[in-house]
Amino acid sequence: MHVVIMGCGRLGSTLAQNLEARGHSVAVIDQNSDAFRRLGADFGGITVTGIGFDRDVMREAGIERADAFAAVSSGDNSNIISARLARETFGVTRVVARIYDARRAQVYERLGIPTVATIRWAADRMMRHLVPEGTIEVFRDPTSVVSIVEAPLHRDWVGRTLRSLEERTGARVAYLMRFGMGTLGTPSTVIQDGDQVFMLVTDETVAAVLDIASGSEKEGL
Template identity: 30%
Template sequence: MNIIILGAGRVGETVAESLALEQNDITVIDTDAARLRQLGDRFDLRGVVGNGIQPSVLREAGAQDADMVIGCAADDETNLVVCKVAHQIFNVPNTVARLRSPDFVEGSELLGKGGFAVDHVICPEESVTRYIHQLIRHPEALQVVTFSQQRACLTVVRASSGDAVGRTIAQLRELFPDIEMRIVALYRLDTEIEATPDTRIMTGDEVFVLADVRQIRQVLHAIHHRDKPVQRVMIAGGGRVGLRLARSLLDQCEVKIIERDAARCDYLASQLPSSTLILHGDGADEDLLRGENVGMMDMFLALTSDDEDNIMSAMLAKRLGAGRVLSLINRRAYADMMQGSTIDIAISPAHTVIGELLTHLRRGDVAAVHSLRRGTAEALEGVARGDAKTSKLVGRRIEEIRLPKGAAIGAIVRGQGSECEVLMPHHDTVIQTDDHIIIFIPNKRDVRQVEKLFQVSATFFG
């Protein structure tokens, strides 16, 4: 696909990297020539220097031949305008805008073809908030993503003290007869281990498990020791993410927010109830953390816009006794280095939104995409359409479906409404029309091959 990205900031860079890896033709527009040169040296893409909302600049970027324009600039207004210009002047078929303001996101009449012509909206701050909220609900997990209208769930958990630890995958069915789950991947010391029936789950393994969403707690407790519910949360950073998260936790947790900007503290106090304690200070101030009993916190969240500040405050909170610590880290090298060490979970804000964006790019009938392992792997939900003559899936047994090395069909969601069921397929399970098939893909470069399975062709005869 020919894709134009406006904005070479953190989100734009992550989007460009992810899409360039899939052999798309990427053009990035930005006013910073040096920044574009840096991206061009790292990724296979073209840079155009200029103001991306100007038709002449979009024309130079190839908008007349573009399949999609993605507005990733820092301000909402620019992203809205570039979508309008791309649609109105160049008839670009798909437009995506990164929007922060809920006023724009909720105003659907502004985004339609008669308004700014935005086909899809991405909001990293909202995606991060949902991501963290799931981890607060399930403190044993490293990542929780759902499929098929929240019927099936992929959970990433580090093996620790659960009854499954030390057992082979084949033994799990006997050990947990009431839990329908499928281990689709294992990573040991950051290296993928083939998940065969004889593979033994070891302490420290990063385990990817698919299950019915109603059984998520049983799955987590089978692999990881049971953590107490999160009741006390401390947030370092009262920016957009910190405020969104605090609002979402009002009825669930006791929340403290540390914010270094006095004016922002006043604003937070005006937006949140008095039960939320707003503290003016530095999240890396040891005296402040001790004074506010950080060691009594079930979870400490470092959510400022500065990677180094987040790393330092999270490491300090962990040393002072906080239960779990989570840090927003934009630089992938930092995130890879810190994840699972002193810092329990490192989150890239830009990567949390990649799955939503990829859903709109996938060929075939793809219902959902989730980016995993900071963008190196992917879980994809596709819908089997057609019949045995026109589909590469319908009417075929699982063992007949050709998948890339390491990829695995983890679950099938079949039926609608009260008749809906989540199946853990076996080698002889036959795919039916309208089945929602969830596939784990360890190597992002193999996604195109998986996409083709969901494309119906009138000329396909097996």
Template identity: 25%
Template sequence: MKVIICGAGQVGTTIARHLAMEGNDVTVIDASAEAARRADESYDVRGMVGFASHPEALRRAGAREADLLIAVTRSDEVNMVACQVAHALFHVKRRIARLRHHGYLEPIWREARPPPVDVVISPEVEVARGVARRLRTPGAFDMVPLADGKVQLLGIHCDDASCGIAGARLGQLRQAAEGRGYVVVALVREGRAFVPGPDDQVACGDDVYVIAQPEHVDSVMAVFGHREQAARRVVIVGGGNVGLHLARMLKRDALVSLKVIEHGAERAAHIAETLGSGTVVLQGDALDRELLEEANIAEVDTLVAVTNDDETNIFVSVLAKRAGCGRVITLVNKASYAPVVDSLGIDAVVSPSSITISSILRHVRRGAVAQIYQLRGDFGEVIEARALAGSRLVSAPLGEVGVPAGMLIGAVVRDGRAFIPDAATTVAPGDDIIAVMAYTAREAAEALIALPGSAPGQGA
């Protein structure tokens, strides 16, 4: 597949790297010669200098032969125009645009978006939703509903003192998985992530991904030593798009006491006016201890740091924890900070680029795959896929179909009901499966799911 990506920022280059790794022909356009050069030299893609919305730039990028255009520049308007030009002049089959300004996302203004934008991705809204989900599942550093909420992907830290399954063989746990309502699908240990085999054990200090049935979530969290109550007193640091979207979501819950800290005076006034009564907006530097004391940070259940600066988010989170804040959720863009953040006592890290990549790949992949979620550590992903008649997946019980190493099927959805399969389970055509797969197992996993003779990733 030939793909043009407009914008060589972190999101654009990361998407380019993922698509290039899958064997796609990728060209990245950016107005900055330096950014285009870095993309060209760092990844197996073609970096090109140009304005993404200009017809000549798109022509030079090969738009006439392109199957997909992904517009993720910093400008919503450039992204929309790039999709318009790609559609009208070059007949590019699919166009995806990242839009940030809430005006383009409001239902009453959707007609302002040009029809040639097939898919709109709003990272700020997706990040805010992700944080809100974490607030509803205290103790989990990640929570993603799958299969229309019939199962949940939970990221849980195995506490040293109270993790009830530390030392247990995962093969034994899997045998009783249906009764327990969960299955362990991935482990992150000392910075290394992997899909566990039956002889692997959960160790104290691991970060564990599990697939759980919603009715068992509380008991699953308790098994891992987490019995936290849902946050009722929340402080949001950063009143940008993410912070404002999150504040709006939390305002709907009358039981949440909300405060917002915003550095800019004009922006703080806008937030106060937008959110109205019931929300306290403090203007100033969140790294100022006196301001944190004014926010009564020692009595706060959860602080959410979502400014545009990673360092500010990290440091204010550390200060809040030391001041007595119960839990901190921190937005971090730079992947290189992940090992440091894990050692600082930060409870949950939110990666906008990972969320954006997951959203875009969900629309790039075709055929059987319906949903994708990128796992922490960039080692693999969770997929939701339809079992197709004629594929190897439905030919025999799971213990006999040759599920590759690095892939684990955690749930099957049949006739509207989700259950955790075992080796004797036979997946039927039309079932949906929830599986985790390491990137090293992608080709073998796609071969298991796809129809014989179909191209990888195409499904039917």
């Protein structure tokens, strides 16, 4: 596949190198030609000097045949303008933009442009290392909205189905660990003694989900 990357900073250059190493065709756009030095002497893709949301510049990078487009410059506005051009004008189906402002990221997500809010994500991860709160979090999406946490279960859940756990907590089971092996359960999967259950939650729901799973709210079990 052919991928166009707007921005040749640390993220853009790393993306370009990784994509090329996997055998993909890559074009990188940046206003500063010196930025292409980050790609290394062995980079075999296309480099285009210019403004990333200029249509002629995008065409020179092969946007009309691109399978994917990543906007990872240092400017939120430039990233979202170029991402929308790639999606709406050139019909690129896989488009993603890096956004520093988390509030803007939410707005652009509603426009159908997947975003990565790097500052919010990084700050959230740092906080969890600095001030651990006892929640075992194994994954958090780049927008820092959805996470997967281990939900320690009260013994009364043993013998009940994952469907009953999901209905009681209002959250979905992502997967469970059984005898040291990851398992994708079904609604009818019966919880066994020793199962580790991992659930999809948000910051707003995690406390209630863990309370119910641990049995501190036993009504309805």
